[in-house]
Amino acid sequence: MLHILRDSRTMVIVLLIPVILMFLFGFAISTEVNNVNVVAVAPVQNDYIRGVLSRISENQYMTFKGCIAPKDIDATLRQSRADAVMVFNHDRPVPKIELIMDASNTTVAQSAAACLRGIIASEGGGMTEFVTMRMLYNPQMKSSYNFVPGIMGMLFILICAMMTSVSIVREKETGTMEVLLVSPVRPMHVIITKLVPYFVLSCVVLAAILLIAYGLLGLPLSATVLNVVWVSLLYILLSLALGILISTMTERQVTALLVSAMLFMLPVIMLSGMLFPIENMPEVLQWVSYLVPARWYIDTMRKLMIEQLPVSGVWENIMVMGGMTLLIVIIAIRKFNDQLE
Template sequence: MKEFLTFTKKEFIHIFRDTWTMMIILVLPLVMMVLFGYAVTTEIGNTNIGVLDYSKDEITKSIINRIQESEYFTLSNSFNSYQEIEPSFKASENSLVIVFGENFSENLLHLKKADIQIIADGSDPNSARTLVSYASNIIGTTLKDLNKAPVSSYEITPELKLLYNPLMKSSYNFVPGVMGFIIILVCAMMTSISIVREKEKGTMELLLASPTKPIIIIVSKVIPYFIIALINIITIFIVSYFIMGVPINGSLFWISTLCILYILVSLSLGILISTVADTQLMALVISAIILLMPSMLLSGMLFDIGSMPLILQGIAQAMPAKWFISAIRKLMIMGVDVRYVWSEFLALIIMLTVIIGISLRTFKKRME
């Protein structure tokens, strides 16, 4: 036991004395949270909007007023001709333009039909789609309020309601994603590098030639990263709950169990990589290519897995991050009961057993 503590203490010294390791494990998670939280956002806020109004009557004016009043849009341009619109997009003066046809009020009153066009920037389809739906929403409600909406006896107005994330906050999506990514980074990549470093520097040779059991050498190397991963998770929870307002709807017990299970899977992956790689660079490349990148791209954090080609969907199933992110979304944001995430738990438990089994078989008590 005493031996075990000295090993763990030594490992902590390695971590604390290396500036880069410290940066990666403690600063990077926060940087990612800030980046995803404030910079890489898909939410709308203060979007510049342009208007081309051929009618300039009461109804169009009230619609424009409504748009201006909303928190999403700021009126930046009033055009006089259609030709002015495209240059304004190119100059990034506005991301959306609304064009009202001639005789808007009259047509609406007499013909029950008026022309309105929304022009958006298709080079960024995601935000274009969101902007268009926001703008149409405002136009629709304004007309309804003015009681000028085309009235028919069977009026069907679909009302969009986003369950669990009514405000479409992107933090609901990226918080689970960042967790999935950071744990792979700290547990799989940093752990494998730190084990391989001992091989590369020759200290593993001394440790193996000592009476210490290899299992103690490995477990004690892994424990500090386990603790750091826990600290990372807790930090991310605190930041997302208190600063970004992401709810924690589900049971804290099951959320913690899930996080610990995922940390263990990642650690065992790190050990597995360290048995394969002979140099730190190799460990870095292996974990970056087979773990980090897919955890970003194939986990459902950035892209929807269902719309990927079949082969990528298959690879995605093998990513622990995919199962973790899916389960944490359900547990944390939807607040479901644990029995709805049993398949995610089962997948992670199977992965853990298989990886530990392979690592134990490949880990050598000698040098060959």
């Protein structure tokens, strides 16, 4: 009993996990959709259109963001200024309505579409036959598309951060690290040689994922594949840096494993937008999610792979990831040197 209590770090983690999970699932994370941003294309307004739009504004899950010109539809969706566009095509009393959804996130698109149809139906008195729907970027609503970036975001953290940290900490635990440090090999050199195999491994995994995604799942192939590759390499570096950081914080393999599970796996699964849309979370958690590297990566991958955006569209995300990598490398090196005294 005392033995367990003295191992304070493990204890804290064991006690925190259930609390955090309960909190996340109970309050924060929901698969229901809210905060759906809707814009309308309505050249002529009439009572019916005004009725629909005011219902959307009143709906607690929707936010009405105003009207746009028809030519701006694509740009608005691509830049994530809206999740759904409602196009009123005729100035008949009950116009034909076209719904254009951003389907790069399947969950959001499906729920939002159902919700919008409901609103139109109640306003139009059963006139839903006039509604047509277009799913952009993922026309078949394949959820496999949606999962590819998420899986990638998780796998690289798993391989790079977790396995690297455990393997470095293992050297400390078995005492081989000490022998290496007495040798003329520079400490940074030791670390880099430990990283190389995991970097190579990650590259193989990346190649395999891309082959499956583009070959078997039929993800549309385009020029953005190159961007996908180099942004993924950046993310792999970021994960490796995280791995070194954990290894400098812990002395035991078990602790390294727990810390990476707690600090990285949980947030990646819960807060990165991999399973649960970030827009649905309470504001506090959305802020927390800004700190999760996978969030930026998964978002970038969705835009590059599914929406086929050019790199200029995800520049901000890439800068954030680059900045994170730099910061973590600096902290990790400093901590590593401190340890050597």
